[in-house]
Amino acid sequence: MKNFMNEAIKLAKKACAQGEVPIGAVIVYDGKIISRGYNTRQTSQNAIKHAEIIAIEKACKKLGSWRLEDCEIFVTLEPCPMCAGAIANARIKTLHYGCKEQTSCDDLCEKILSSKRLNHTVEIIFEENYQEEISSLLSNFFKSKRQKNG
C-alpha cells in the first residue's frame, strides 16, 4: 500500500510547485494505478477541480463506467464534503487518506461516506504513518503563501 500513497504525495508536490494547495490522489484498480489527479483550482479557476474529482473523472473514462466499485482511492488529505460525496457517488470501495483535515470539526467526510442514502458505504482507512509528512507539506505551503502576501 505504501507506494500508492507515495504516488499521491508526489502529485501533491506537483500541485505545490504550481502554487496550488498541495493535495494529490490516485485511483487503484486490480492492483494498478489507473488515474491520477492533483488540485488545480487556482490555475483552472474552477471550483470543482480538486485532486479527487480529477482522478475520478479519469477513472470513469478509463473503465467506461460511472461505477468504480472495485476501485480504491488514495488521497493525501481527508476529503472535503464535495470530494467525499463524489467518492460515494462513484461507489468507490475504499478511501485511504494520509492526513486528518484540521479545519473539519464536524466529521462531515465520515458522515457522508457512511450515509445510508446510496445503499453503498465506503470503507475508510486513515494511513497515519503519512500524517507528519503530509501535514508539513501543507503547513509549509501556507507559511510560504503568507510570507509572499505579507
Added chain:
Amino acid sequence: MKNFMNEAIKLAKKACAQGEVPIGAVIVYDGKIISRGYNTRQTSQNAIKHAEIIAIEKACKKLGSWRLEDCEIFVTLEPCPMCAGAIANARIKTLHYGCKEQTSCDDLCEKILSSKRLNHTVEIIFEENYQEEISSLLSNFFKSKRQKNG
C-alpha cells in the same frame, strides 16, 4: 424568482428525455442566467456529471473565477452531498431548490452548507410551490424505468 426554477425544470425534462434522472440547475448572476446544467451521468458514464456540477463549471468559466460569491443556484432537487459541497466550495451565495430529497434522512445537504469549515455559509431557500410538480417528474421517471426493466 419563478422563471429561474421553471428554467431548471425545463432542463430536468431534457435529462428525462435522454433517460437520465430528471434533475436540472441554473446559475443566476446579476439577475440573469449565466449557466445551465442537467444530469448526464448515464450518457457520459461519469459519476461527477450532476446538473449542479455542470452548471458550476460553466459559471466559473464564464466569470473567469472559481469564486461565485454573487451567484445564486436554482436546482430542481435538494442537492446530494457532492453537489452541496461543490456549491459551498464555489462560495455560491444562495441555493434555491424546489423539491425535498426523500432518501436523505440525515440532513447532510443542510449540514454541509452550514458548516463552519470554509468561513462561508450558503443561504438555503426551499421553494415549496414546486414540490409537487418536481416530485411527480421524478416519480414518473422511476415508474417508467421500473416498467421497462420489469
